[in-house]
Amino acid sequence: MTSTAKSSWSRTRHTGAAAVALTAAAALLAGCSSGDTSDNPLAGEKAQDGTVVVGSNNFAESTLLADIYGEALKAKGVKVTYKHNIGSRETTYGLMKNGSVTVLPEYNGSLLAYLDPKAEQKSAEAVNEAVKAKLDKKLTILQSSPAEDKDSVTVNAQTAKKYKLTSSSTLADLKDAAPDLVIGGSPEFQTRHQGLEGLKSVYGLEFKSFKALDAGGPLTQAALTRNTVQAADIFTTDPTIVKEKFVVLKDPENLFGFANVTPLVHKSGLPQKGVDALNAVSAKLDTKTLLELDAQVQLEKKDPLDVAKAWLKSAGLD
Amino acid sequence: MNGFLDGFFDIPSDLQHSWLGLIGLHLREALLPVLAGLLLALPLAQLCVRFRWLYPPVLGATTILYAVPSLAFFVVLIDYTGQTELTVMIPLAVYSLVVLVPAIVDGVRSVPQETLAAATAMGFGPVRRYLQVQLPIAVPAILAGLRVATASSISLVSLGALIGNQGALGNLLAAAQKYDRPELAVNSVVTTAVLAILCDALLVLLRVVLTPWMPNGARSRPKTGGRRQRPVPQDVIR
Amino acid sequence: MNVLNFVSAFFSDSAHWHGYDGIPQRLLEHVQYSLLALALAAAIGLPVGLLTGHTGRGGNALAFIATAARALPSFGLLVLIVIMMGFGLLPVMIPLVILAVPPILVTTYEAVRSVDPSPVDAARGMGMRESRILFQVELPVALPLILSGLRSAAIQIVSTATIAAYVSLGGLGRYIVDGLYQRDYEKVVGGATLVAVLALVTLAVFWAAGRLAVSPGVRRR
Numbered sequence: 139m140t141s142t143a144k145s146s147w148s149r150t151r152h153t154g155a156a157a158v159a160l161t162a163a164a165a166l167l168a169g170c171s172s173g174d175t176s177d178n179p180l181a182g183e184k185a186q187d188g189t190v191v192v193g194s195n196n197f198a199e200s201t202l203l204a205d206i207y208g209e210a211l212k213a214k215g216v217k218v219t220y221k222h223n224i225g226s227r228e229t230t231y232g233l234m235k236n237g238s239v240t241v242l243p244e245y246n247g248s249l250l251a252y253l254d255p256k257a258e259q260k261s262a263e264a265v266n267e268a269v270k271a272k273l274d275k276k277l278t279i280l281q282s283s284p285a286e287d288k289d290s291v292t293v294n295a296q297t298a299k300k301y302k303l304t305s306s307s308t309l310a311d312l313k314d315a316a317p318d319l320v321i322g323g324s325p326e327f328q329t330r331h332q333g334l335e336g337l338k339s340v341y342g343l344e345f346k347s348f349k350a351l352d353a354g355g356p357l358t359q360a361a362l363t364r365n366t367v368q369a370a371d372i373f374t375t376d377p378t379i380v381k382e383k384f385v386v387l388k389d390p391e392n393l394f395g396f397a398n399v400t401p402l403v404h405k406s407g408l409p410q411k412g413v414d415a416l417n418a419v420s421a422k423l424d425t426k427t428l429l430e431l432d433a434q435v436q437l438e439k440k441d442p443l444d445v446a447k448a449w450l451k452s453a454g455l456d
Numbered sequence: 457m458n459g460f461l462d463g464f465f466d467i468p469s470d471l472q473h474s475w476l477g478l479i480g481l482h483l484r485e486a487l488l489p490v491l492a493g494l495l496l497a498l499p500l501a502q503l504c505v506r507f508r509w510l511y512p513p514v515l516g517a518t519t520i521l522y523a524v525p526s527l528a529f530f531v532v533l534i535d536y537t538g539q540t541e542l543t544v545m546i547p548l549a550v551y552s553l554v555v556l557v558p559a560i561v562d563g564v565r566s567v568p569q570e571t572l573a574a575a576t577a578m579g580f581g582p583v584r585r586y587l588q589v590q591l592p593i594a595v596p597a598i599l600a601g602l603r604v605a606t607a608s609s610i611s612l613v614s615l616g617a618l619i620g621n622q623g624a625l626g627n628l629l630a631a632a633q634k635y636d637r638p639e640l641a642v643n644s645v646v647t648t649a650v651l652a653i654l655c656d657a658l659l660v661l662l663r664v665v666l667t668p669w670m671p672n673g674a675r676s677r678p679k680t681g682g683r684r685q686r687p688v689p690q691d692v693i694r
Numbered sequence: 695m696n697v698l699n700f701v702s703a704f705f706s707d708s709a710h711w712h713g714y715d716g717i718p719q720r721l722l723e724h725v726q727y728s729l730l731a732l733a734l735a736a737a738i739g740l741p742v743g744l745l746t747g748h749t750g751r752g753g754n755a756l757a758f759i760a761t762a763a764r765a766l767p768s769f770g771l772l773v774l775i776v777i778m779m780g781f782g783l784l785p786v787m788i789p790l791v792i793l794a795v796p797p798i799l800v801t802t803y804e805a806v807r808s809v810d811p812s813p814v815d816a817a818r819g820m821g822m823r824e825s826r827i828l829f830q831v832e833l834p835v836a837l838p839l840i841l842s843g844l845r846s847a848a849i850q851i852v853s854t855a856t857i858a859a860y861v862s863l864g865g866l867g868r869y870i871v872d873g874l875y876q877r878d879y880e881k882v883v884g885g886a887t888l889v890a891v892l893a894l895v896t897l898a899v900f901w902a903a904g905r906l907a908v909s910p911g912v913r914r915r
Contacts, residue, residue, distance in 0.1 A: 328715075607764045
């Protein structure tokens with residue numbers, strides 16, 4: 139085994155194998171160079187000059203809206219890359235601040251509640267002024283669209299029947315029932331003012347427990363349908379509300395405030411033609427349209443990018 | 457037929473990759489860390505063999521690192537490396553290191569004293585002896601470690617989906633939930649499993665190529681008597 | 695590094711010590727998931743491993759099954775099963791058991807196979823029945839290795855059970871997933887610390903079990 143002849147033979151074997159391994163590794167790297175090059179390994183470094191990074195949160199409507207923004211920008215000759223499914227607002231806001239994301243679809247009142255939980259929300263205009271005042275100096279919001287998609291506390295049909303809740307019931311009517319109910323929502327709902335905290339401080343609601351699900355997605359829908367939770371944070375544009383006969387509770391104290399779809403942008407990253415393009419989108423997007431587009435993605439299983447492109451075309455924005 | 461597998465390869469646009477693109481991405485995110493882990497483990501293991509007192513503390517430290525769940529590792533790293541592939545690859549490299557160091561140390565130590573003495577008598581210096589005698593004999597143990605590290609790495613990449621589209625084939629799982637399309641989850645699981653099996657087969661092949669003195673297909677265990685090698689490390693798969 | 699500050703902040707916050715999201719409750723859930731999964735995996739892996747190890751048959755089939763099981767991604771399986779079957783404990787148990795069976799199975803097989811054949815032959819020569827040979831000769835000698843297989847499985851389960859939180863179950867992973875979405879590092883680091891400590895406690899339990907169960911004669915080898 140250790141004779142010189144043997145060992146030199148085994149060395150060539152090894153060199154050969156090493157060469158094979160290296161070639162394989164190189165091929166691997168080369169083959170994968172189609173990988174997401176927009177991912178800068180250095181977080182916080184700004185996107186390349188002239189390229190607008192459109193981000194989205196981890197739910198279907200956010201992806202759809204990001205696609206609409208991105209494609210509208212492309213149509214006006216802006217270079218766009220996408221950074222989808224980033225996570226919750228708690229995460230995306232940090233990425234907006236440091237410039238790794240330039241444009242993000244937001245909801246004006248929800249954003250304000252994140253920036254300042256105590257802010258009163260009287261009108262959409264006042265909300266937008268307050269948001270602009272509270273935003274990081276590098277960020278601003280553009281024109282809000284009439285399309286609205288709020289968080290809501292929604293109960294399933296069984297619970298509505300048991301506690302005699304109808305579409306005219308309010309959150310205050312839930313006070314006696316709440317200690318018997320499990321409420322579900324995204325993990326961040328647990329600590330947000332527009333979440334458990336506000337439900338307690340504004341309506342005095344204390345639930346039996348909280349179950350962390352997803353941001354109004356299939357987990358939440360399924361949990362509510364199967365009565366794993368009796369109440370949940372469901373987006374008001376959710377097509378399953380009608381389908382499953384869920385009851386959305388009214389919010390007279392405006393805890394969930396206004397939630398008009400509004401582009402949040404990093405000031406230095408977006409050229410004027412991009413600002414114009416996004417404002418044009420906001421002008422055309424209303425709640426009815428958003429509901430239809432959501433249904434195409436969530437019920438008809440169409441690809442959000444295709445839905446976005448088709449709508450931009452029909453709205454004359456492409 | 458409007459079958460279940462409709463749209464099996466219909467990857468949602470927000471993943472920004474084709475199916476093949478995701479496979480390439482997955483392999484890169486899984487295998488580069490194993491390679492990095494191996495490159496780090498070789499010198500570290502040699503130090504542990506050279507200085508025996510070093511091995512217990514190294515083993516202790518790696519055991520503790522290994523006990524940290526990968527997801528927590530990712531989340532803490534986000535602050536330093538952002539929501540990038542690197543954030544997924546660093547913990548995987550650490551886990552690979554954790555599997556490979558004991559595998560290499562045990563492998564190298566299993567070389568019989570008389571073999572080492574023979575090599576020394578033939579005038580082999582320590583470096584040459586290590587590279588041409590100890591390491592080749594340790595190859596089965598090292599490759600057993602590599603198989604475990606690779607399987608675990610390929611499985612763990614999927615968790616990157618939780619930190620914003622960084623999970624390659626795992627992103628299909630998030631998409632399956634988001635769009636309520638179970639076929640994408642099936643695609644993810646099946647593709648990931650096939651990749652793991654193929655990589656494992658390649659490593660077995662590599663062992664056969666690298667250890668021509670061993671009978672083909674033999675597991676790394678002599679039948680009876682003789683020096684018993686430690687069984688394949690089964691540790692560290694999550 | 696301010697990780698230690700996060701750890702101390704997490705554990706000194708009294709709100710983290712009671713209620714359905716308190717540390718005792720989450721820890722209990724985590725231990726429950728882990729013990730159940732380990733028990734199920736052992737119920738599959740130990741008998742099959744002992745039997746195949748004793749007869750020496752089926753080693754290749756076993757290696758194949760172990761490789762295949764190892765190739766299945768735990769997280770992927772979890773998400774897939776939840777999408778197909780809905781919530782519950784079962785979707786979490788299936789991936790955890792699949793994760794834990796290979797180390798138990800393969801190590802048990804190897805452990806019994808690597809028992810010195812001479813005492814086995816001697817026992818057989820003395821007219822011992824095969825079942826007695828397995829349980830009175832092979833098992834005691836193989837026990838340290840079998841325990842190490844169970845230990846690997848247990849550690850993997852403890853660490854992997856964190857992913858249950860992604861599909862809205864409890865356990866210590868809750869802190870990690872919630873912390874990710876709430877941007878709350880205190881929770882993430884606190885949860886990770888608890889999991890790591892639980893894993894180390896598991897190691898200690900197996901060490902103690904080894905001291906108690908392994909015959910001194912075998913231990914001294």
